[in-house]
Structures are given as structure tokens and as C-alpha cells.
Amino acid sequence: MTGIRQTRIVARPILDRCHADRDDAEANRARWKNPEARLLLVDPHDEVVMVDGRLAAVPTAGERDDQRDLFVGVVEGVPWFARRTEQSRPEACSLRTVDLGPTDRELVMSALAALAWHESNPACPRCGKPTRITSGGPARICPHGHRVFPRTDPAIIAAVLDAQDRIVLARQHSWPADRRSVVAGFVEAGEPAEHALVREVAEETTLTITSARYVGSQSWPFPRSLMFGYVARAAGTINVGHDELAEADFFSRDEVSDQVESGQLQLPPTLSIARALIDAWLARRLPEPESGFDLSSPLR
Structure with a gap:
């Protein structure tokens, strides 16, 4: 993975928000x-x-x-x-x-x-x-x-993998031709995050999520999102013949590493959880999606 910088997600809080007297x-x-x-x-x-x-x-x-x-x-x-x-x-x-x-x-x-x-x-x-x-x-x-009090817009973001452990990387219409990221979308009113995950992936790629595991979250204040990160397994064939995405494909680890090294592929910034998910997948540090929820049937 030469040339790919590893990013970090903050876990234990570093910032003391001084809840007891911050309005004193x-x-x-x-x-x-x-x-x-x-x-x-x-x-x-x-x-x-x-x-x-x-x-x-x-x-x-x-x-x-x-x-x-x-x-x-x-x-x-x-x-x-x-x-x-x-x-x-x-x-x-x-x-x-x-x-x-x-x-x-x-x-x-x-x-x-x-x-x-x-x-x-x-x-x-x-x-x-x-x-x-x-x-x-x-x-x-x-x-x-x-x-x-402040309001936050919840969104899901996922490293979607196929049976060969390849990752889905997609491009929005407004992005440069070499830029790719993982699938993401906003949670709608009254919708659980897991439902949003299944819905967004289906809407953007036509893939069916079969299992998923929560990984972590990140504030994304552009302007006020809270991203809930998942690793998920999907079945089916990618189809982006609609307005959601310009293109999306499955990539192996070697393909991502080689294309980043050659300048053919631009990954998300290291500040983002999108990059953290991709980096963790490249390093084989993501948990298996099957160790989380089985989303092939309704949650009970």
C-alpha cells in the first residue's frame, strides 16, 4: 500500500466540553x-x-x-x-x-x-x-x-463488500473523473440507520445488503452531518443507470493500491470517515460484516 496514508478515527474523547459549567x-x-x-x-x-x-x-x-x-x-x-x-x-x-x-x-x-x-x-x-x-x-x-439546541443530520456511510471482499467505490456526477468514495446517504425522518443503509445502497447501486456491522461515527460539519459508519456485505450486480451516481464498481485491494500509486484513483481526504473505512479495508482491519446484523430479513 505504498503511497497511501493511513487515517485515524478519534475514539476516546480528547476534548473536555466542561458540561458542568460551560454556560457559567x-x-x-x-x-x-x-x-x-x-x-x-x-x-x-x-x-x-x-x-x-x-x-x-x-x-x-x-x-x-x-x-x-x-x-x-x-x-x-x-x-x-x-x-x-x-x-x-x-x-x-x-x-x-x-x-x-x-x-x-x-x-x-x-x-x-x-x-x-x-x-x-x-x-x-x-x-x-x-x-x-x-x-x-x-x-x-x-x-x-x-x-x-443544536441539530445534527444523521447519515450512513458504508464500506460495501462483495463475496470476494472487493469494495464498492463510486463517483458522483460533480466529481473529477478519478475521484471515488464509498456509498453514503442521509437517514430519513423516522428511519433507523440500518434501514437507511439498505435503502441507500439499493437506490445508488441496486445491490442488496445481506449483513452489516457498525464500525464508528464521525462528525462532518459541512454543514452539520453525523456519519454512522458500517461495513456491509452485498449481493447482486451494480447498476447506476439513474441520477444517483455517475459510476460505481467493485475494486480489489491490489486495484486500489495500484491505481492510487499511479495517480489514476483519488481517494477521499484523510479527515473523513470515508477514507478511514477504505484504509481499514486495505489493511484488513475491518470486522467481518457477518459478525453484525443479518439484514436479509427485518430486524427483530
């Missing part, structure tokens, strides 16, 4: 005044500055604006805040293209998700009045005291 104004003021406190600046295009492969943040200074400077959490005693800037910076880079370690990954995902949610929810859904960010930023509140 005095506690947050003390965190902001901490000499070690850091402020992550995110530009209008969700880009950040990186230095030597790490997130570059600035020290907190002056008085905190609790409507702009969101408290993200504490990592090893260091308080972290995030702010959306109005101007782009030439040295900033897209988070979709960088490789981040577990700490930076958890920080930036949390910061982006919070910023995106606050920016898209300026009014109370109950009374329509403008809302303000609470002191720590985990919620918004309107003049009538109604609290509004």
Missing part, C-alpha cells in the same frame, strides 16, 4: 483570561491556518465577545475558543484537504459544527424572535426564555 459566565471569563487559552480563527470558507501540520491558533486577548468567541472546550488544561472571521487569509487551507491528528481533528470538527449551527439558526423556532448565544455556546435563547 464567570467560569468562561476565567478560561478566556487563562494565559494558555487559544482562539481558533475560521474564515468564511471553513479554512484555517496550519503551521507544521498543526492547527495555528492565536492567544486570546482583550474582552471576550460571547456572541462571536465560542467556547469549544479544554484539552490538557488549555481552553479553546473559536471565531468566524470576515476575511479570507491567503495562507489558510481547506479542512477537506488536510491531514489532522486526533486532537486537532476533534477541536476543528467541534468548532466548525458549532459555528455552522449558530449561523444558521438566528431565530427561535417556537416564537420567531431573534436568539442569542448562551455564554458557553452550547445553545441559543430567545427573549421568552426558549432554549434552542
Whole structure:
């Protein structure tokens, strides 16, 4: 697998979200005044500055604006805040293209998700009045005291394998000709994730999922998804003669490795769970789908 970088999924939480006092104004003021406190600046295009492969943040200074400077959490005693800037910076880079370690990954995902949610929810859904960010930023509140909490869009994403252990890699119509990823789709209202897995794979490829095992989840704050990752076994023949996908095929491990090495194949960014699933499959680290749910019949 020369030339393929292995990615990582954060497991045990690194970020302390300070649930007990994250909305305590005095506690947050003390965190902001901490000499070690850091402020992550995110530009209008969700880009950040990186230095030597790490997130570059600035020290907190002056008085905190609790409507702009969101408290993200504490990592090893260091308080972290995030702010959306109005101007782009030439040295900033897209988070979709960088490789981040577990700490930076958890920080930036949390910061982006919070910023995106606050920016898209300026009014109370109950009374329509403008809302303000609470002191720590985990919620918004309107003049009538109604609290509004963040919403997340659940989605499934799966390493779909055939009987020969080949993986399905697909391309959307808007992607370059060499870009491929695993199958994914949103969970509909009232739908269990396993049902969404069966439905989405069938809609996009006409394959029938027979078994699946949950692997892990990842926040994908572009703008507010939560991806539930699976490894699944499928039967049937791929057919993408519809609007869902431009193309999809089964690939062996040797085919993926060789095509990535030659530049014929572009995999998802290392920040994504899509890449983590592909990397784990390449390294034979995914569990067998048959060790999870049998989806050939309804769940009981």
C-alpha cells in the first residue's frame, strides 16, 4: 500500500466540553483570561491556518465577545475558543484537504459544527424572535426564555463488500473523473440507520445488503452531518443507470493500491470517515460484516 496514508478515527474523547459549567459566565471569563487559552480563527470558507501540520491558533486577548468567541472546550488544561472571521487569509487551507491528528481533528470538527449551527439558526423556532448565544455556546435563547439546541443530520456511510471482499467505490456526477468514495446517504425522518443503509445502497447501486456491522461515527460539519459508519456485505450486480451516481464498481485491494500509486484513483481526504473505512479495508482491519446484523430479513 505504498503511497497511501493511513487515517485515524478519534475514539476516546480528547476534548473536555466542561458540561458542568460551560454556560457559567464567570467560569468562561476565567478560561478566556487563562494565559494558555487559544482562539481558533475560521474564515468564511471553513479554512484555517496550519503551521507544521498543526492547527495555528492565536492567544486570546482583550474582552471576550460571547456572541462571536465560542467556547469549544479544554484539552490538557488549555481552553479553546473559536471565531468566524470576515476575511479570507491567503495562507489558510481547506479542512477537506488536510491531514489532522486526533486532537486537532476533534477541536476543528467541534468548532466548525458549532459555528455552522449558530449561523444558521438566528431565530427561535417556537416564537420567531431573534436568539442569542448562551455564554458557553452550547445553545441559543430567545427573549421568552426558549432554549434552542443544536441539530445534527444523521447519515450512513458504508464500506460495501462483495463475496470476494472487493469494495464498492463510486463517483458522483460533480466529481473529477478519478475521484471515488464509498456509498453514503442521509437517514430519513423516522428511519433507523440500518434501514437507511439498505435503502441507500439499493437506490445508488441496486445491490442488496445481506449483513452489516457498525464500525464508528464521525462528525462532518459541512454543514452539520453525523456519519454512522458500517461495513456491509452485498449481493447482486451494480447498476447506476439513474441520477444517483455517475459510476460505481467493485475494486480489489491490489486495484486500489495500484491505481492510487499511479495517480489514476483519488481517494477521499484523510479527515473523513470515508477514507478511514477504505484504509481499514486495505489493511484488513475491518470486522467481518457477518459478525453484525443479518439484514436479509427485518430486524427483530
